[in-house]
Amino acid sequence: MSQTVDVLILGAGAAGLMCAIEAGKRGRSVLVIDHARRPAEKIRISGGGRCNFTNIHCSPVNFLSANPRFAVSALKRYTPADFLKLVESHRIAWHEKTLGQLFCDDRSQAIIDLLLGEAERARVRFSLATAVSDISKPDDRFLVETSTGPCRATSLVIATGGPSIPKIGATGFGYDVARRFGLKVISPRPALVPLTFDEALRDRTKHLAGISVDAVVSHGKTRFREGLLFTHRGLSGPSVLQISSYWQPGDTITVNLSPDENVLDRLKVVRKEQPRQDLRTALADLLPKRLAQFVAELHGLGGRLADQSDKALAKAADAIARWIVKPVGSEGYRTAEVTLGGIDTDELSSKTMETRRVSGLYFIGEVVDVTGHLGGYNFQWAWASGHAAGQFA
Ligand code: FAD
Incomplete structure (x- = not known):
């Protein structure tokens, strides 16, 4: 008609x-x-x-x-x-x-x-x-x-x-x-899409799927503080969706997994008060346990706090507050x-x-x-x- x-x-x-x-x-x-x-x-x-x-x-x-x-x-x-x-x-x-x-x-x-x-x-x-x-x-x-x-x-x-x-x-x-x-x-x-890891990192993080934390996710000078969620394929949650609009293939993003805490100061205090505690145990007080274990393994962290130099504690603090991640891609239009x-x-x-x-x-x-x-x-x-x-x- x-x-x-x-x-x-x-x-x-x-x-x-x-x-x-x-x-x-x-x-x-x-x-x-x-x-x-x-x-x-x-x-x-x-x-x-x-x-x-x-x-x-x-x-x-x-x-x-x-x-x-x-x-x-x-x-x-x-x-x-x-x-x-x-x-x-x-x-x-x-x-x-x-x-x-x-x-x-x-x-x-x-x-x-x-x-x-x-x-x-x-x-x-x-x-x-x-x-x-x-x-x-x-x-x-x-x-x-x-x-x-x-x-x-x-x-x-x-x-x-x-x-x-x-x-x-x-x-x-x-x-x-x-x-x-x-x-x-x-x-x-x-855009506003979950980011994905390469196969090696996906294998190492698969068991974290479902864990969510409050995080600051940055790309250059752009940063968002909201929830971050581990998925079977990589990262999602509002902070990651937001940063995905700025991320381009080949770029890294930086994740602060414990934005309310000065992690280095905290680890130094624990080292003084509980020198026999293992660094991994101290990290598990800051993050969900499985996530803390992953961070420790990824960066080879561990051992009695008393044996950790300031430099070693700074490395541990960076592993939590400045985790540099290189996604390989996004989930694409299917979920964007x-x-x-x-x-x-x-x-x-x-x-x-x-x-x-x-x-x-x-x-x-x-x-x-x-x-x-x-x-x-x-x-x-x-x-x-x-x-x-x-x-x-
Ligand atoms: P659309 O709402 O996509 O409308 C386009 C229309 O065009 C559709 O009805 C489609 O059928 C029609 N169309 C497409 N191709 C053709 C064609 N060839 N011929 C005829 N018709 C066609 N934004 C928010 O602000 N808040 C939210 O809570 C929010 N939640 C979202 C959740 C999901 C899962 C998704 C996918 C998006 C969400 N968004 C949200 C984004 C928001 O939905 C879009 O930005 C908004 O709908 C865009 O409006 P639009 O009218 O431009 O397009």
């Missing part, structure tokens, strides 16, 4: 729905197409099923982009307080977890229902389970060929996200659309929460999200080269960029 609309949005995720609502509120006729049977699958699985829908500390420093200034305008015009107001107007119970992260008390579905309810009020129409086969702009309107027939639109908004978690329908479709119109794309790569890179922001207006070269073509959300830290920032970018485009499309 052939149809014509003012605004055609590809992708019924966080950004696409927000844009649809805003454009619909302006009286534009809006159609949202998605190839998935259900809208907003990523919202449903987000935040462990409770959707970390924003972060009250959101600021541009929480985002990675080739142009860190690009996101400033949209983030300023639609803030965490704005989204929270919407959440409260739908009487959705929420709580702050840690570090300003706001979660639903119950299921993430509440956020999807909120967006679909608002979209209905704004008379947005949906075409789900619909595949897009071709996009062109033969005249002043876009022509989009789909499995349910062609659609013509004055404005075309690409909100198809990034390729992380392909099993729920994520694709790199948006990058293909950009290339088709001659727009630059910054090479995408998985987001995708770094995407449509080069040089191609877009930071006010409207419209491309500079193709009038009426917009890109919003994760498909754009703006990637947030873990903690609600990625949804805030989806809301803010969707809201910005929704005022103009």
Whole structure:
């Protein structure tokens, strides 16, 4: 069936729905197409099923982009307080977890229902389970060929996200659309993703799988203090997911496994008070026992404290506070929460999200080269960029 609309949005995720609502509120006729049977699958699985829908500390420093200034305008015009107001107007119970992260008390579905309810009020129409086969702009309107027939639109908004978690329908479709119109794309790569060890280190750490500690993980000057989790393949947990967005193959990361303690001072005190204690026992007071054993074996540490020189204790302290790790890779798009890179922001207006070269073509959300830290920032970018485009499309 052939149809014509003012605004055609590809992708019924966080950004696409927000844009649809805003454009619909302006009286534009809006159609949202998605190839998935259900809208907003990523919202449903987000935040462990409770959707970390924003972060009250959101600021541009929480985002990675080739142009860190690009996101400033949209983030300023639609803030965490704005989204929270919407959440409260739908009487959705929420709580702050840690570090300003706001979660639903119950299921993430509440956020999807909120967006679909608002979209209905704004008379947005949906075409789900619909595949897009071709996009062109033969005249002043876009022509989009789909499995349910062609659609013509004055404005075309690409909100198809990034390729992380392909099993729920994520694709790199948006990058293909950009290339088709001659727009630059910054090479995408998985981010907020567990890091993996080589076989030798994997074998040595397999038995640590499931152990988690509070840690500081650094890459150059960038550091995050949050949980660190040993997995069967390497490292995960919030601090490692965060640093994965900065890590590149070949790089090392530095891990402080006991950030609250001056380990050297502590070992010196124990040496004085309990000189006959073994160094390994002293380390096991600082770390979970199996982890302490691993650290001792990795660095050849052990023997009576009385026999340890200051230099030997400094080596032990470094083994805990400055463990230098060289991951060989990441778990990839299969488990990555987001995708770094995407449509080069040089191609877009930071006010409207419209491309500079193709009038009426917009890109919003994760498909754009703006990637947030873990903690609600990625949804805030989806809301803010969707809201910005929704005022103009
Ligand atoms: P998406 O939400 O991915 O929506 C894209 C839509 O486009 C999808 O519906 C998809 O089906 C559709 N689509 C894709 N290709 C095509 C195509 N070819 N044709 C038609 N439709 C297509 N961020 C947070 O801020 N807080 C969290 O708690 C959080 N938890 C997460 C947990 C997990 C497991 C994952 C994977 C991500 C999480 N994120 C979280 C990140 C967040 O989900 C994304 O950044 C956000 O969903 C991006 O919104 P978007 O609208 O740009 O893309």
